[in-house]
Amino acid sequence: MLFSYFASAIAAVISSATLVNSLGTSCSTPLGAGTAAATDPFWMQNIKHQGIAAFNPSPSSYQVFRNVKDFGARGDGVTDDTAAINAAITAGSRCGGGSCGSSTVSPAVVYFPSGTYLVSHSIIAYYYTQLIGDARHPPTLLAAASFSDIAVIDVDPYIPGGNGAQWYTNQNNFFRSVRNFVIDVTRVPATMSQGTGIHWQVAQATSLINIVVNMSPAANTAHQGIWMENGSGGFMGDLVFNGGKFGMWVGNQQFTVRNVTVNNAQTAVFGNWDWGWTFQGITINNCQVGFDLQTGGGTATQTVGAEAIIDATVSNTPIFVRTSQASNGKLGGSLVLNNIHLNNVPTAVGVVGGAVVLAGGTTTIASWGQGDVFKGTSATGTFTQGNIPAANKPAALLDSSGRIFGKTHPQYGAYAVSQFVSVRDQGAKGDGKTDDTAALKAIFAAFAGCKIIFFDAGTYVVTSTIQIPAGTQIVGEAWSVIAGKGAAFQNINSPIPVVQVGAPGSSGVVEISDIIFSTIGPTPGGGAAGTNLQVGQCPSSGSGGTTNCMAAYAGLHLTASSSAYLEGTWVWLADHDLDSSGQSQISLFSGRGILSESAGPVWMIGTASEHHTLYQYNLVNAATHYLGLIQTETPYYQPSPVPPAPFTVNASFKDPATWSGISAAWALRVTTSTDIIVFGAGLYSFFQNYGQACLTPENCQSQIVNVDTTSSVHIYSLSTVGTTFQLSVNQAGVINQSSNPNGFAATVTSWSQS
Numbered sequence: 001m002l003f004s005y006f007a008s009a010i011a012a013v014i015s016s017a018t019l020v021n022s023l024g025t026s027c028s029t030p031l032g033a034g035t036a037a038a039t040d041p042f043w044m045q046n047i048k049h050q051g052i053a054a055f056n057p058s059p060s061s062y063q064v065f066r067n068v069k070d071f072g073a074r075g076d077g078v079t080d081d082t083a084a085i086n087a088a089i090t091a092g093s094r095c096g097g098g099s100c101g102s103s104t105v106s107p108a109v110v111y112f113p114s115g116t117y118l119v120s121h122s123i124i125a126y127y128y129t130q131l132i133g134d135a136r137h138p139p140t141l142l143a144a145a146s147f148s149d150i151a152v153i154d155v156d157p158y159i160p161g162g163n164g165a166q167w168y169t170n171q172n173n174f175f176r177s178v179r180n181f182v183i184d185v186t187r188v189p190a191t192m193s194q195g196t197g198i199h200w201q202v203a204q205a206t207s208l209i210n211i212v213v214n215m216s217p218a219a220n221t222a223h224q225g226i227w228m229e230n231g232s233g234g235f236m237g238d239l240v241f242n243g244g245k246f247g248m249w250v251g252n253q254q255f256t257v258r259n260v261t262v263n264n265a266q267t268a269v270f271g272n273w274d275w276g277w278t279f280q281g282i283t284i285n286n287c288q289v290g291f292d293l294q295t296g297g298g299t300a301t302q303t304v305g306a307e308a309i310i311d312a313t314v315s316n317t318p319i320f321v322r323t324s325q326a327s328n329g330k331l332g333g334s335l336v337l338n339n340i341h342l343n344n345v346p347t348a349v350g351v352v353g354g355a356v357v358l359a360g361g362t363t364t365i366a367s368w369g370q371g372d373v374f375k376g377t378s379a380t381g382t383f384t385q386g387n388i389p390a391a392n393k394p395a396a397l398l399d400s401s402g403r404i405f406g407k408t409h410p411q412y413g414a415y416a417v418s419q420f421v422s423v424r425d426q427g428a429k430g431d432g433k434t435d436d437t438a439a440l441k442a443i444f445a446a447f448a449g450c451k452i453i454f455f456d457a458g459t460y461v462v463t464s465t466i467q468i469p470a471g472t473q474i475v476g477e478a479w480s481v482i483a484g485k486g487a488a489f490q491n492i493n494s495p496i497p498v499v500q501v502g503a504p505g506s507s508g509v510v511e512i513s514d515i516i517f518s519t520i521g522p523t524p525g526g527g528a529a530g531t532n533l534q535v536g537q538c539p540s541s542g543s544g545g546t547t548n549c550m551a552a553y554a555g556l557h558l559t560a561s562s563s564a565y566l567e568g569t570w571v572w573l574a575d576h577d578l579d580s581s582g583q584s585q586i587s588l589f590s591g592r593g594i595l596s597e598s599a600g601p602v603w604m605i606g607t608a609s610e611h612h613t614l615y616q617y618n619l620v621n622a623a624t625h626y627l628g629l630i631q632t633e634t635p636y637y638q639p640s641p642v643p644p645a646p647f648t649v650n651a652s653f654k655d656p657a658t659w660s661g662i663s664a665a666w667a668l669r670v671t672t673s674t675d676i677i678v679f680g681a682g683l684y685s686f687f688q689n690y691g692q693a694c695l696t697p698e699n700c701q702s703q704i705v706n707v708d709t710t711s712s713v714h715i716y717s718l719s720t721v722g723t724t725f726q727l728s729v730n731q732a733g734v735i736n737q738s739s740n741p742n743g744f745a746a747t748v749t750s751w752s753q754s
């Protein structure tokens with residue numbers, strides 16, 4: 001099953017010097033700078049295309065990589081390329097059209113060389129599709145004046161006459177990425193909302209990266225950059241919106257947005273509903289309103305529950321944040337503003353109708369909140385519209401301008417094809433059957449640090465731990481899979497990792513992108529073809545038992561000497577079978593989600609950890625961590641059995657020792673740690689033994705976040721669902737959710753312990 005998904009990079013810097021990296025980099029010419037010539041296309045265009053979909057019914061003929069020009073697209077700015085582009089997407093019996101909810105067996109990279117592609121109808125991205133433009137010279141998708149569909153790119157079409165029915169279930173619309181495009185809707189008449197860039201109604205394992213949307217800057221414009229009405233995401237970053245009525249019109253359970261610039265829009269960001277969003281690194285120039293938020297909806301109509309904004313620069317915009325309803329002394333639209341620079345912004349926070357909650361000007365807002373503020377072990381919060389406790393931000397977490405450090409998705413645009421090595425060229429098969437352990441070990445020994453290692457699409461089965469040496473860059477194709485299988489991974493008393501990044505004591509940066517780490521069961525993931533952990537083996541009735549439905553001992557472990565930048569990472573144990581027609585629920589077991597013992601710095605930007613038995617996030621002896629937003633779900637089968645069953649506590653793995661009175665997994669646990677900043681959290685408990693009767697009394701579980709008394713922690717914008725106590729200290733419940741109702745969730749705007 002899928003257990004770690006890296007939409008973006010994991011960059012691990014191993015810094016202590018106790019052991020010598022046994023692999024080292026034995027190659028002779030270190031990679032160095034990129035050598036692509038100015039006129040070269042992006043390496044992805046010309047690298048040999050030999051990726052396979054291992055579990056497709058026709059793996060020998062199924063084509064993973066598709067260049068739209070091979071399907072007749074001209075990219076000349078004149079020819080209508082809609083049909084050719086959609087032909088490139090649909091070729092090969094893929095998952096779309098309304099009859100297939102999800103599938104993992106037909107992945108595709110649809111590649112666009114530089115050029116201008118005129119389109120008159122939507123480009124419809126099927127399930128498990130990456131749309132990738134030339135990163136060196138991003139192609140333009142140009143909407144014709146007559147463009148008449150919902151958006152230039154649509155990832156979840158509405159079925160005509162279907163009463164609102166769509167192709168995919170919005171919360172299960174996984175595995176999509178769109179990168180390196182300019183989307184131009186300026187030819188569409190300004191007053192037409194069909195001038196929309198992307199209909200992006202998605203869930204986890206999705207990303208928008210490096211996209212510019214150009215729209216009409218007219219005062220009466222109806223154009224929109226992104227339109228997203230539902231879903232459970234997700235991450236997006238490195239986006240620019242010019243003009244438009246809305247840069248982003250967005251409603252989704254939770255999302256993380258990093259590095260977005262909006263110029264000359266009427267409204268930069270419109271939010272209609274959420275449980276919690278985090279915006280990091282936002283620049284707004286010459287708009288009428290920065291964030292325009294629907295609030296005050298209560299339980300009947302969910303509106304924006306919680307918005308947390310860190311590191312924004314806003315210029316020449318009359319209102320930075322505007323809510324549709326006043327808060328009136330009770331929570332309803334939690335806001336957190338941190339390090340906000342205003343230049344000529346008369347109102348920092350206001351209400352529709354004109355009331356000013358926080359005056360603006362040309363000024364800096366260090367740490368401000370609207371909502372319920374708690375401290376330490378006090379059960380009583382204070383409704384606040386004012387300054388809230390500011391977290392200490394260690395310099396190691398910041399960039400040179402004092403913002404939380406951010407890193408763009410590694411795409412290696414400056415590198416020439418000759419600087420890559422293909423694992424299939426070097427003898428790895430990726431067919432989901434062959435044991436590729438020896439081939440991969442040989443490839444890392446020969447090329448780590450000297451070539452960018454390209455994992456052609458495929459499922460690479462390994463039967464012992466693969467060490468990825470410090471200094472390695474790895475890039476996958478349509479989410480290449482490295483899957484652990486067999487006896488070495490089956491000894492629950494002696495767990496070993498499938499992949500180990502960096503040997504202890506080595507140092508250097510490791511970058512891994514577009515790779516999924518998975519297991520083939522039983523192993524002490526699931527839900528994906530070829531895992532043996534699907535509905536046939538492990539249905540939700542539990543009839544598969546535990547032994548044969550063990551997917552993983554742990555998801556991701558950051559050791560004491562490591563440092564990591566994780567972005568768009570999803571550490572998921574499948575709760576349903578992506579390849580069954582009804583997306584049937586399944587009962588699998590994974591012991592632990594993410595354990596960090598790192599002394600930092602660690603960034604977890606837009607990460608999620610779901611359905612692990614003991615905990616989702618566990619920080620022990622950790623320091624200097626920025627986490628925002630984190631999202632979790634408790635296993636649906638608990639409390640049957642109660643944790644730690646079916647696992648046992650392992651002290652050397654820093655498991656919580658005491659489980660008395662605890663009947664469900666911890667979402668977040670922080671012990672003996674310093675400078676932990678959680679900037680946005682959506683921690684959900686929706687079930688008890690697959691039943692949802694516990695949702696209304698909000699008691700699917702009793703406790704969900706635990707902090708000891710010695711750690712220094714600031715948690716902002718903490719939204720929980722189905723949980724009595726939102727926060728506990730030393731495993732004693734402190735904040736009762738009944739104090740903070742906020743629509744479907746309950747929200748603590750700020751909790752701190754320094």
Ligand SMILES: *[C@@H]1O[C@H](CO)[C@@H](O)[C@H](O)[C@H]1NC(C)=O
Binds near residue numbers: 170229230251272
């Ligand atoms: C999707 O969003 C629309 C518009 O906000 C809303 O009316 C509808 O109820 C949502 N549907 C689901 C399934 O969440």
Ligand SMILES: *[C@@H]1O[C@H](CO)[C@@H](O)[C@H](O)[C@H]1NC(C)=O
Binds near residue numbers: 210237240260407
């Ligand atoms: C932000 O995104 C823009 C557009 O992709 C990019 O040029 C810039 O380098 C990014 N900045 C950071 C700090 O990542």
Ligand SMILES: *[C@@H]1O[C@H](CO)[C@@H](O)[C@H](O)[C@H]1NC(C)=O
Binds near residue numbers: 493495
């Ligand atoms: C506990 O975890 C450690 C570290 O991974 C491992 O070496 C040991 O075998 C585990 N012990 C048990 C009893 O599972």
Ligand SMILES: *[C@@H]1O[C@H](CO)[C@@H](O)[C@H](O)[C@H]1NC(C)=O
Binds near residue numbers: 724736738
């Ligand atoms: C939480 O608060 C509600 C409302 O005041 C109360 O009825 C309930 O007993 C509290 N729960 C606990 C476990 O204290």
